[in-house]
Amino acid sequence: MKTVAHFAPTFWSALASVKDFRNPVRIVYSIQEELLVGVMMFMLKTGARRNIKFKLATPEFIQNLQVIGRQIYPGTVFPDTLLCGDTLNYLLSGIGDVALPAVRTEVIRSLLRKRCLEPFRIQGLYYPVAIDGTGYLTFKSQHCSHCLTRTKDGKTTYFHHVLEAKLALGNGFALSIGTEFIENERPDVPKQDCERKAFFRLAQRLKQDFPQLKMCLLLDGLYACQTVFDQCRLYHWPYLITFKEGSMPAVFADYQALLKLVPQHRRVAGDKTLRQTFRWVNDIAYESHRLNVLECLEETPEGSTRFVWLSFWTLNTTNVESIANQGARRRWVIENQGFNVQKTGGYALEHAYSTHNTAMKNFYALLQIAHIFNQLMEKGSLLRDHLKNSMGSLKVFSAKLWAAFTMTRIDPVALQTLCAQRIQIRFNSS
Numbered sequence: 366m367k368t369v370a371h372f373a374p375t376f377w378s379a380l381a382s383v384k385d386f387r388n389p390v391r392i393v394y395s396i397q398e399e400l401l402v403g404v405m406m407f408m409l410k411t412g413a414r415r416n417i418k419f420k421l422a423t424p425e426f427i428q429n430l431q432v433i434g435r436q437i438y439p440g441t442v443f444p445d446t447l448l449c450g451d452t453l454n455y456l457l458s459g460i461g462d463v464a465l466p467a468v469r470t471e472v473i474r475s476l477l478r479k480r481c482l483e484p485f486r487i488q489g490l491y492y493p494v495a496i497d498g499t500g501y502l503t504f505k506s507q508h509c510s511h512c513l514t515r516t517k518d519g520k521t522t523y524f525h526h527v528l529e530a531k532l533a534l535g536n537g538f539a540l541s542i543g544t545e546f547i548e549n550e551r552p553d554v555p556k557q558d559c560e561r562k563a564f565f566r567l568a569q570r571l572k573q574d575f576p577q578l579k580m581c582l583l584l585d586g587l588y589a590c591q592t593v594f595d596q597c598r599l600y601h602w603p604y605l606i607t608f609k610e611g612s613m614p615a616v617f618a619d620y621q622a623l624l625k626l627v628p629q630h631r632r633v634a635g636d637k638t639l640r641q642t643f644r645w646v647n648d649i650a651y652e653s654h655r656l657n658v659l660e661c662l663e664e665t666p667e668g669s670t671r672f673v674w675l676s677f678w679t680l681n682t683t684n685v686e687s688i689a690n691q692g693a694r695r696r697w698v699i700e701n702q703g704f705n706v707q708k709t710g711g712y713a714l715e716h717a718y719s720t721h722n723t724a725m726k727n728f729y730a731l732l733q734i735a736h737i738f739n740q741l742m743e744k745g746s747l748l749r750d751h752l753k754n755s756m757g758s759l760k761v762f763s764a765k766l767w768a769a770f771t772m773t774r775i776d777p778v779a780l781q782t783l784c785a786q787r788i789q790i791r792f793n794s795s
Contacts, residue, residue, distance in 0.1 A: 366433065367783065368742050371790050372479065373472040377437045383464040387456070394448045395441050398434060399456050400465075400731070402448060407735030409767045410711030414450030414718050414728075422447045426771045436780055454719050457727035465730035466544060470574045472737055473532075473542050477578065481792065485534035487692040488684065491581040491603055495533035495699035496567065496588075498547065498560040501525045502717050502725065509722045511548035513557055527729065528563040530571055533583060533698035535691060536792055538740055539706070541733035543571045546726060561587060565596060572600050581605060581677070583696040586612045589675060594654045603677035605693040608658060619649050620658045620673075632682050640664040643689065645680040661689050707736060711763055739763075745790040 369376055381397040402417065411420045427447050434443035476482055486492055504512070504523040512523040530543035545567035547558050571580075581603040584593070588604075589612040597604045610617040623646045624630075632643040642662040649656045657676040662669060674693045678684065707714040712735070718728035742748055743759060 366436070366780075367788055368745060368747065368790065369738055370784065371788060372481070372741055373475040375471055375475060376468070379468045379471045381438065383460055383468070386459045393444060394452065395438075395443075396456065396460075397438055397441065398430070398443055399448055399453055401434075401437075402430070403453055403457070403728075403731045404735050404738070405770070406453075407712055407732045408739055409770060410713075410763050412711065412713045413716060414453060417447065417450045417453065420767070421771060423771045425774050429770055429775045432775045432777045432780060435777070436784060454721065454724050457719065457724040457731075458721045459723075460727065462723050462726040462730075465727050465734070469541060469730060469734050469737070472734060473540060474575075476540070477575075481790075482532065482534060482538070484792075485536065485538070485691075486579075487581050487603075488687055491579045491692075493533050493583055493692050493695045494530055494542065494571075494580040495539075495583040495696045495703075496528065496530045496564065497585060497696075497699050497704075498526055498528045498563070499704045500715065501527045501546075501729070502715065504717075504720075507552070508720045510552050511546075511550070511722055512552075513547065513549060525725070526560070528560055528567050529699065529703065530567060531699045531703050533695040533703075535695065536744060537698060537702050538744065538792075539698050539701075539703035540737050540740065541703075543567055543574065544729065544733070545570065561590075561593075564588065564593065568596050568600065581692055583692065583699075585696070589613050591652045591654070594652075597677070598654075604675070605677070605688065605696075606675040607693075607696070608673040608675045613651070616649055616651050616656060616658075620646050623649065624660075630680075632685055634686050638665065641686070641689070643685040645676075645685060647679050659685060659689060659693070661693075702740075707732065710759070712736060741790075744792055746792070747788070747790055749793065 377397070380400045383396055383400065385392070385396040402421070406414065406417055406421070409421070411417065427445060430447070431443040434441060482492065502525045507523045511525075513526065515522045515524065526547040528545045528547055529541060532538060532540040532542055534540070545563045547560060547563045549558050582597060582605070584604060584606045586607045586609040589606050589608060593604075608617070624644060627646060630645050633640065634643070635641045640663070642664070643659065645657065645659045647657045649658060657678065657680050659674050659676050659680055661672045663672070672689075672693070674689070676688060676693075678688060680688070704714070706712070712732055714732065717725070719725045743762065
């Protein structure tokens with residue numbers, strides 16, 4: 366509660382402001398209680414909506430929820446029972462797919478207003494935003510009219526993919542700031558939706574939600590094309606794009622030829638454990654754009670790896686190291702600290718929390734909000750040293766967090782006193 370109140374003080378009111386479509390006469394659980402349980406379901410890593418009943422519905426949890434509810438929402442009645450997963454699914458099916466992403470946007474805006482993420486900006490100016498797609502849900506039969514399909518050996522698979530935009534920061538933060546579902550408008554579309562089409566919808570959404578945010582897009586080789594360059598130019602977004610020979614063969618050939626003509630474009634950094642050799646070429650013509658290419662050869666005792674990126678910025682000896690290490694190399698954060706953690710770290714991203722198209726998207730939004738709050742706790746100074754010294758791993762931390770909510774009782778007076786205290790929470794920026 367201290368972490369949420371410190372970084373996103375408007376979160377509680379944002380939950381309560383979600384429009385409730387239900388009949389007021391028949392409401393047992395308030396909308397803020399149901400959404401709060403939905404967030405906690407992911408924070409405590411229950412793994413399925415049915416586990417609200419089996420992993421959360423203890424007398425201790427219900428009483429703790431009442432204590433927390435009275436602290437956050439004075440005057441709101443929290444019943445002596447706990448809602449079930451189907452009740453939450455019904456609510457998420459009817460509130461539309463805009464309200465909860467808007468709550469997440471408010472959380473991120475609050476973090477940005479507090480300027481606590483500024484130490485992780487590229488060259489002190491631009492927030493690195495990684496954009497990538499991932500598999501979400503897979504079904505053996507069509508469950509909605511928006512399913513993507515894939516047929517192999519006469520067998521058709523129905524699935525949903527999602528395109529994510531995350532702040533990919535130097536301390537390992539992977540904070541979701543935008544989501545676009547890759548889905549068909551109707552079953553009989555002549556050409557299915559795809560990641561690149563979704564990119565332009567997501568870009569428009571990001572510009573609407575964060576019109577003044579200075580962001581640098583970190584993209585994979587799929588986005589090395591003129592239309593993406595045009596979109597970035599329109600929105601004044603710098604970019605760092607993984608560059609592979611197959612993406613733009615002519616430009617890659619020009620780069621290799623020009624590289625021999627500028628031997629002075631070389632910088633070496635690092636030590637015996639990690640040695641980086643940077644080389645670059647500026648101002649390669651491509652359609653109406655001038656492209657810059659940065660190459661990094663990393664050498665370790667185990668071997669060497671070569672990376673190549675397209676850079677928005679003109680490259681020179683003083684900026685190549687920061688552009689590569691603070692920017693381009695951060696794209697992996699969306700895969701490791703983002704998708705991989707959400708799929709294998711207890712959040713069960715690929716589990717079908719619902720087959721209703723709207724509820725499915727809202728469960729996804731709740732997961733992203735919960736993951737943001739868990740990261741703020743895990744990496745914040747309130748718990749960082751304690752977590753490292755006495756728990757050892759995030760898996761143990763999650764288990765203890767679940768046990769604390771479901772097996773012990775919160776003292777209302779102690780909670781009220783704690784919430785009244787002023788605190789500071791810092792992140793390690795090294």
